[in-house]
Amino acid sequence: xxxxxxxxxxxxxxxxxxxxxxxxxxxxxxxxxxxxxxxxxxxxxxxxxxxxxxxxxxxxxxxxxxxxxxxxxxxxxxxxxxxxxxxxxxxxxxxxxxxxxxxxxxxxxxxxxxxxxxxxxxxxxxxxxxxxxxxxxxxxxx
Numbered sequence: 604x605x606x607x608x609x610x611x612x613x614x615x616x617x618x619x620x621x622x623x624x625x626x627x628x629x630x631x632x633x634x635x636x637x638x639x640x641x642x643x644x645x646x647x648x649x650x651x652x653x654x655x656x657x658x659x660x661x662x663x664x665x666x667x668x669x670x671x672x673x674x675x676x677x678x679x680x681x682x683x684x685x686x687x688x689x690x691x692x693x694x695x696x697x698x699x700x701x702x703x704x705x706x707x708x709x710x711x712x713x714x715x716x717x718x719x720x721x722x723x724x725x726x727x728x729x730x731x732x733x734x735x736x737x738x739x740x741x742x743x744x745x
């Protein structure tokens with residue numbers, strides 16, 4: 604045996620918390636739209652921009668490029684995303700939401716906001732301070 608205690612190891616605790624919190628919301632997009640976590644992350648990112656390259660999504664959401672590409676292909680096949688090859692550099696593919704993809708975001712955004720409110724309420728009075736510490740920790744790891 605060792606003195607190492609997995610249950611007290613902060614990276615493990617954060618990973619488990621992330622998995623559970625993400626799972627609480629993922630049921631909404633899985634049940635309604637049949638999309639995966641990776642696909643949701645692509646759609647959510649695209650909802651913030653007009654058109655984005657796979658490379659930009661990869662950099663922002665922390666998924667490897669092949670995973671982003673596969674998610675984008677599945678989303679395109681489902682009619683949520685449109686792919687356009689860049690005229691100046693054919694290696695670059697820009698993604699954008701279709702009207703069907705926008706409708707999905709319009710449906711899920713209030714559900715996401717309500718889930719965020721639930722989480723903040725569960726944190727209680729220290730919620731804002733907790734979020735600030737998470738932001739500080741995230742910024743310090745870049």
